[in-house]
Amino acid sequence: MQFNVLGSIELRSGDEPVALGGLHQRATLAYLLLNANRAVATSRLVEALWGEMPPATARKMLQNAVSGLRQRIAESGGGDQEVEVLTRAPGYLLRVPETQVDLLCFQALRERGRTSLAEGDWVGAAGALREGLSLWRGPAFADLAETGREWPELVALERARLTAFEDLVDAELALGRHQEILHELEAACGAEPARERLCGQLMVALYRSGRQTEALEVFRRARSALLTEYGLDPGPELQELERAILQHDEVLARVEPPPEDTPVHAVTAPELETVSERTWVSMLLVRAESVGRTDDDPEAVAERARELGAVLEAEVRIFGGTLHTSLGPMWQAVFGLCRTHEDDAERAIRAACSIRRRLDEIVGSGRSPAARVRIAVATGEALVTGRATEGAEVTGEVIDACLHQLAELRPGEIRACATSRLASRGAVTYAPDGHVVGVRPEHESATFSGPFVGRGAETAMLDRLLEEVVRTRRPQTMTLFGEPGVGKSRLVRELRTRLDDQVRVVSGRTPRFGWNAPVTPLAGVLKDCCGIVAADDAPTGLRKLTRAVHGLVADARTAEWMVSTLRPLVELCESTRSPVEVDQVAAAWVRFVEESARRRPLFVVLEDLQTADGALLDVVEDLDRRLGPVPVLVLATARPELLRRRPAWGGGAPTTTVRTLGPLSDDEVHELVGLLDLRLGEEPTAQNRVPDLLPGVGKTRACLSQIAPGSVATRSSRGSTCRCCGPGRSPS
Structure with missing residues (x-):
């Protein structure tokens, strides 16, 4: 039996999930797991579940929750694995092997990593800490956090996770992996701009990557955050690091992970080989x-x-x-x-x-x-x-x-x-x-336009969600993850064609490159709703927006506010450089979508969220709660790297669905080749042409499963290169 709590709470017996009871049973299990193999007083459990003013029947409800847990563990074979809930004065104790709780595994790996770090074993430290952090699927006990529970133990867990990440960064920097860790480090520092240790590590990584001006900008942001939140100046370690960058101190290029009370640039690491x-x-x-x-x-x-x-x-x-x-x-x-x-x-x-x-x-x-x-x-x-x-x-x-x-x-x-x-x-x-x-x-950009094969499960799931949205008039969101080229955009295109007579389908896409405003996907949806096309100039687009808004909203003042707030989205084009703040337009955009959905159900598609701005991700992640009781189905597509930025994406909310799109199966690939040969009037023997179907047909399977003897596919730590697809192309 396996208990997973670094994310939403999961109880598994072998490969099968074990259904848990109601909220009280889940909360009881959660608190016992936080104190696994230690007795927890009944009074502490009651306070954790109901706060300072529990109901009169709290102890009886706790007993029922414990009884239910015992029954589910016994039915799932937990007794054979030495897992049981015991009555131990002054309360209860959950006995469970350390290897069967991801939280305990993380704590053990974190301690092993810290020990290796102290001994100067950078490789061992990085391996243990990376393995421990990989166990996290989102905020610990994410589904309980949604209910408003704010246990001190959960706060301590998040701090332990962040400290483990900082220790990992120290080990990676000592190994010269500043480029590899930079993306994760920037994301973490963006979420914690006042955490000085993180800021110092990011400054070092940026400096060693030849981006010294950005390293100094990190210091300025940290100083601003500290002054704004706490009225404090950065500590002497961070100030000394800024001076070292300004002076191009040679020791910065040879950074060793320091103890927590040592300046981040003060110790010399072993020489690294070329x-x-x-x-x-x-x-x-x-x-x-x-x-x-x-x-x-x-x-x-x-x-x-x-x-x-x-x-x-x-x-x-x-x-x-x-x-x-x-x-x-x-x-x-x-x-x-x-x-x-x-x-x-x-x-x-x-x-x-x-x-x-x-x-x-x-x-x-x-x-x-x-x-x-x-x-x-x-x-x-x-x-x-x-x-x-x-x-x-x-x-x-x-x-x-x-x-x-x-x-x-x-x-x-x-x-x-x-x-x-x-x-x-x-x-x-x-x-x-x-x-x-x-x-x-x-x-x-050109996309594959051949026969559409497979994807029956995903299509059926979206049909079911759409039916529920229309029936209940409640918004739902679904995120479709997939590697590049696996066919996300092709599936969206097929859905758009098939569903257009049932609902209104509108879409927006995040640019692949960092040159555009963060609200580009919202602008795409708005333009679709208003009938604004690429050939329209700004005045024409504004007239269409004004006409659409006044057709949806009767109140003149509200309509004028919406038009003035949404105007930057209409004027947005591919060469736009000046950023548009998400928060300034999100409220008006949500109101526009609500009013449009009241006239006709909406299917909103937001593509390529892995490169989206953090503020936009906040809006999309909370969209099902921002929208009122209207029939809107939101489909977001993204590459798996979004989960590195947002590990808890889509977790715990009852109105969100997450699915990963895999490559086509061998049978589907052969079916596709046969359909193409029939279209071309040829015999179905041209398997060596499958790589030319890119993009959008599940190219990982379509390409690698068809490599002929003697052809070459290579993969390096920097990325992937498939010579079967043509020089410089990648099979994901």
């Missing part, structure tokens, strides 16, 4: 033609070069790349250096187009002299050599290919190699010679 790894990257080379003239002052030339470099760095970072090196008027950026994405080539080309557009805007505004650029993109295998104290070194023929292309270009031109063109097909349009003509908007 690591070399082959990986697919997309290289972007930019050459500026007019940074300086022969008669210019060198300082003026240097200042213009710095301004141009700042523009390049900002644009490259937006699309997930790294501005790697610069030499005079030439800059080199790499996509896939820290982590390989399946769309690195597309990212590099979009960055190139965005750089050219930004420089044209600067020239047009008169803020800077003209800086015509030539940009080349090449994709291929490179050798990445990383050192703990130096930047990564990238070598390989991909650099030579990029330089060769650059030499053939005229100012203002962008060219991509054949491999990059293949990897970005459907997203970028090219001239016959490889010059980039333009990029498609994200929402217009």
Whole structure:
């Protein structure tokens, strides 16, 4: 028998869940598990369940709850595994082996990790702490927290979880894994901006990643949070760390995890060895033609070069790349250096187009002299050599290919190699010679349009939820997780087509890249509801919004408030740079959705939430409670990395459903191939064409299950590369 409480409470016998009784029985089990193998006084249990003013029958209700627990444990075979609830003065004791409670396993792994940390065993510490933290599926006892219970033990558990994460970060930093831990660290620090140890660790990781300005910004945010919440200045350790960053102290590149009372930068870690790894990257080379003239002052030339470099760095970072090196008027950026994405080539080309557009805007505004650029993109295998104290070194023929292309270009031109063109097909349009003509908007990217196969279980589940929403007029939410390319968008597209005559289907998508406002998905839904299309200019969109709002809301003042608040969503476009605050528009957006659903049931689709802003995630996660009694079904799609940011996503709420979309089965893949062959008038023998079905048909299964003998699929710690799909593509 297994007790899982690091998340919602689960009791399992083998692979089968054991149903628990009502709230009192679950709360009794929870409190006994918090004190497993220790006697708990009856008075403490009564206070935990009912507070300071329990009902007169509280002890009798507690006895019934304990009796029910004993019966369920006995029926599930728990007695054979030495699990039982005993009557022990002054109350009750739950006897259970440590290995059968995830909470006890976490505590044991945390202590093992802390011991290894104290002994300088960084690998052992990182392994134990990572294993312990992986047991968490969300806030401990999440379903009880929803009922308003605020036990001190639960607060202590969350603190222990955060401390374990900080210990893990110390071990990872000592191993030189600052890049690998950075995403988790940024998310944790964003949730706890006043926690000085976390802020110090994030500052060190950012500095060692070559992002010293962002490291200093973390210090400024921490100081602001401490002053606002507690009226305090940062402690001397954090202030000393800021000074070390400003002075480029060499010891920062060799950080060892310190004891909790030692400055985070004060101890030297063992020297780390150089690591070399082959990986697919997309290289972007930019050459500026007019940074300086022969008669210019060198300082003026240097200042213009710095301004141009700042523009390049900002644009490259937006699309997930790294501005790697610069030499005079030439800059080199790499996509896939820290982590390989399946769309690195597309990212590099979009960055190139965005750089050219930004420089044209600067020239047009008169803020800077003209800086015509030539940009080349090449994709291929490179050798990445990383050192703990130096930047990564990238070598390989991909650099030579990029330089060769650059030499053939005229100012203002962008060219991509054949491999990059293949990897970005459907997203970028090219001239016959490889010059980039333009990029498609994200929402217009090409998708697979062949036969729709499988997904019967997911379709039936959504049909059932939709029927319940319409019948009860109560909102429901469902989150569909899946690896990239597994077919989430294709399923959504099929549902949209099939359900459009039953309900009104509206959708919004989070941009893959960090260049847009965080409210873009809300804007997509609003535009769908108002009939605003991409070709509409801002005045036309505003007229459609005004007409839609006044058609839904009778009160003139409320309607004017909604129009003025929702206006930024209508004016939002793909090139928008200025952020729009989620909180400012969420209330008006929810009201608009409610009023629309009163006229006709709504099916709201929000895609790709894994890259969504934290404030938007707060809105979506609480959407079923924000909405009134109206028939709205919200379907959110996301990659599994959302669960690293929000481990408790969708857990515990009765109106939320979570499902993971897996790849197509072997039978479904063969069925799909047969249908395609029939469509083409060929014999159903073309299994080697299955990889060409990407994206959206369950490519993990479709690709890897069809690799012919002699073909190659490689996976590295930086990401995945599948040569079966074409160079630079990834099988998830």
